[in-house]
Amino acid sequence: MTLASAPGKVILFGEHAVVSGIPALGCSVDLRARVIVEDLPGRTEVETNLPLAGFTLDLLAGQIRSHEALHAARYVSAVLEELGANDLRIKVDSDIPPGAGLGSSAAIVVATLAALSEHLGLGLPRAEIGEMAHRIEKSVQKGLGSPMDTALATFGGYLQVSSRVQELNLSPLALVIGHTGISHDTRAEVEKVQSLRARHPDLVDPIFEAIGLIAESAAYLIKELRLAELGELMNINHGLLEALGVSSRELSELIYAARGAGGALGAKLTGAGGGGCIIALPGPAGATALEIALRQAGGRVFHARTGGEGVRLGA
Ligand code: PMV
Numbered sequence: 001m002t003l004a005s006a007p008g009k010v011i012l013f014g015e016h017a018v019v020s021g022i023p024a025l026g027c028s029v030d031l032r033a034r035v036i037v038e039d040l041p042g043r044t045e046v047e048t049n050l051p052l053a054g055f056t057l058d059l060l061a062g063q064i065r066s067h068e069a070l071h072a073a074r075y076v077s078a079v080l081e082e083l084g085a086n087d088l089r090i091k092v093d094s095d096i097p098p099g100a101g102l103g104s105s106a107a108i109v110v111a112t113l114a115a116l117s118e119h120l121g122l123g124l125p126r127a128e129i130g131e132m133a134h135r136i137e138k139s140v141q142k143g144l145g146s147p148m149d150t151a152l153a154t155f156g157g158y159l160q161v162s163s164r165v166q167e168l169n170l171s172p173l174a175l176v177i178g179h180t181g182i183s184h185d186t187r188a189e190v191e192k193v194q195s196l197r198a199r200h201p202d203l204v205d206p207i208f209e210a211i212g213l214i215a216e217s218a219a220y221l222i223k224e225l226r227l228a229e230l231g232e233l234m235n236i237n238h239g240l241l242e243a244l245g246v247s248s249r250e251l252s253e254l255i256y257a258a259r260g261a262g263g264a265l266g267a268k269l270t271g272a273g274g275g276g277c278i279i280a281l282p283g284p285a286g287a288t289a290l291e292i293a294l295r296q297a298g299g300r301v302f303h304a305r306t307g308g309e310g311v312r313l314g315a
Pocket of ligand 1: 011014015017018100101102103146184190271272
């Protein structure tokens with residue numbers, strides 16, 4: 001039996017502008033997906049224990065009994081196919097809610113690759129796991145997907161992503177994540193923003209440039225732990241994402257709860273928007289005040305420490 005795990009991620013600054021080549025800043029969070037591989041002569045099975053799920057999927061019988069199981073199984077079977085592996089039971093267990101912009105699928109793909117590499121004695125180097133994971137995620141998502149999620153699941157830490165991926169050595173942050181409970185559709189949100197840009201390039205391009213300036217200044221503020229200024233940049237970035245049309249009533253309610261009763265230094269949506277999550281930086285009232293405020297506004301809450309370890313053998 002072999003166990004590997006990989007982290008989820010948040011985009012701190014720069015979503016949507018990154019699609020047009022502007023640098024975005026993302027980091028790993030300490031919510032992890034764990035994958036166990038064991039021998040199962042004559043059959044191949046994927047078993048999930050995801051939040052809201054907990055069903056078994058028999059790939060040969062083709063039985064799929066929940067959306068969450070389908071999500072995990074689709075990515076696990078793409079990995080099995082890529083490596084030509086069978087006669088195995090793969091158990092997936094994850095802290096990362098799917099469809100929320102927190103890198104659930106990338107963490108599952110990366111952890112599955114690492115567990116299989118060890119179990120089958122393939123000795124895949126980390127960089128190769130990252131590249132394969134990006135290719136597999138892109139093929140399952142039909143062409144979509146920047147290398148941000150798979151690179152963060154593989155290497156952890158902080159990454160600046162534009163046409164290339166650069167590792168940054170920054171301090172960890174304690175963030176509170178508020179999930180609207182609504183799955184988001186990254187492709188639809190990206191198309192919406194790109195179509196707005198095609199219709200109003202003179203307005204949208206300066207917004208993208210301002211987002212890029214924020215992502216660049218934020219790295220220094222994180223390194224120096226200048227949190228009040230960092231919170232201000234989160235609020236400005238959120239305002240610009242509002243202008244691009246990717247916020248929603250549910251996201252705004254969580255944002256205002258975080259900044260109001262929650263006493264956050266700053267809050268913004270993270271990822272594609274339209275649903276999914278917000279991130280908030282706790283203020284003097286602390287993470288518990290934020291948690292209470294977000295729950296009262298109808299959010300699911302996750303506490304996350306940023307910039308932790310990437311894929312590893314073990315939980
Ligand atoms: O929703 P997520 O976390 O998959 O992030 C999407 C980020 C975008 O910038 C909107 C798209 C992309 O591929 O970078």
